[in-house]
Amino acid sequence: MNIILLGPPGAGKGTQASRLVAGRFMVQLSTGDMLRAAVKAATPVGLQAKAIMARGELVSDAIVSALIGERLDQGVGAGAIFDGFPRTAAQAEALEVLLAARGQALDHVIELTVDEAVLTERIVGRYTCANCGEGYHDRFKQPLVAGVCDVCGSTEFKRRPDDTAATIATRMAVYRGETAPILPFYETRGLVRRVDGMADIEQVTAAIEVILDG
Numbered sequence: 096m097n098i099i100l101l102g103p104p105g106a107g108k109g110t111q112a113s114r115l116v117a118g119r120f121m122v123q124l125s126t127g128d129m130l131r132a133a134v135k136a137a138t139p140v141g142l143q144a145k146a147i148m149a150r151g152e153l154v155s156d157a158i159v160s161a162l163i164g165e166r167l168d169q170g171v172g173a174g175a176i177f178d179g180f181p182r183t184a185a186q187a188e189a190l191e192v193l194l195a196a197r198g199q200a201l202d203h204v205i206e207l208t209v210d211e212a213v214l215t216e217r218i219v220g221r222y223t224c225a226n227c228g229e230g231y232h233d234r235f236k237q238p239l240v241a242g243v244c245d246v247c248g249s250t251e252f253k254r255r256p257d258d259t260a261a262t263i264a265t266r267m268a269v270y271r272g273e274t275a276p277i278l279p280f281y282e283t284r285g286l287v288r289r290v291d292g293m294a295d296i297e298q299v300t301a302a303i304e305v306i307l308d309g
C-alpha cells in the first residue's frame with residue numbers, strides 16, 4: 096500500500112502521516128524532514144537546500160527524487176506514506192519510475208482540502224517537542240503542563256525557521272502554481288480521494304482509514 100498525502104502547507108499532512116504510521120507499520124517519507132535533517136547535519140544536500148527552504152521555494156527535483164529513491168531502497172515495511180512529495184510534475188513522473196523499478200505502484204492520492212484563510216494561523220502557531228517530535232500549537236494544542244511535553248516530559252521545543260508569515264505566502268503560491276496542477280495527472284487514473292482537512296485531527300485520520308481499508 097503506497098499513498099500520497101497532498102495538500103498545501105499546514106493542511107495536516109505530517110500530522111496525519113505520523114498517526115497512520117503508528118497504527119499500520121507503514122513508513123512516513125517526508126522530503127521536508129529529510130531535508131531538515133540534511134541541513135542540520137550540514138551535508139552537501141543540506142548546504143544547498145538551506146537558503147532555498149528559508150525562502151519557501153522548492154529544492155531541485157533531482158535532489159528530492161534522489162532522497163526518495165535512497166529511502167525506498169531501505170525498505171518501507173507495509174508501505175509508504177509520501178508526505179510533501181511529489182510537489183511538481185517532474186517529481187510525480189520520477190515517483191512513477193522509482194516505484195515501477197521496485198515492482199510497486201500507488202494505491203491512493205489523498206488530497207487534504209483546507210480553507211486557505213486558516214492556514215497561516217495554523218502554521219505560524221505550530222511547534223514541536225525538540226526531543227520526541229510531538230506537535231503543539233500556541234492556540235489549538237498547548238502541553239497539559241506549560242512548557243513540558245505531554246509525551247516525553249522534555250522542556251525543549253522548537254519552531255521551523257520557515258514557519259513565518261513572510262515565507263508562508265511564497266509556500267502557498269508554490270503549492271498553487273507547481274503542486275496543485277499535478278492532481279489532474281492522478282485524477283485521470285482514478286487515484287484521487289478527497290478528505291476534509293478542516294475537521295478534527297481524529298476525524299481526518301478516521302476518514303483516511305476508511306479509504307485505506309476500502
Ligand code: AMP
Nearest residue numbers: 126127148151152153154159179180182
Ligand atoms: P515541508 O516540511 O514539506 O513543508 O517542506 C519544507 C521545505 O522543504 C519546502 O518549503 C521546500 O523548500 C523543501 N521541500 C520539501 N519537500 C520538497 C519537495 N518534494 N520538492 C522540493 N522542495 C521540497
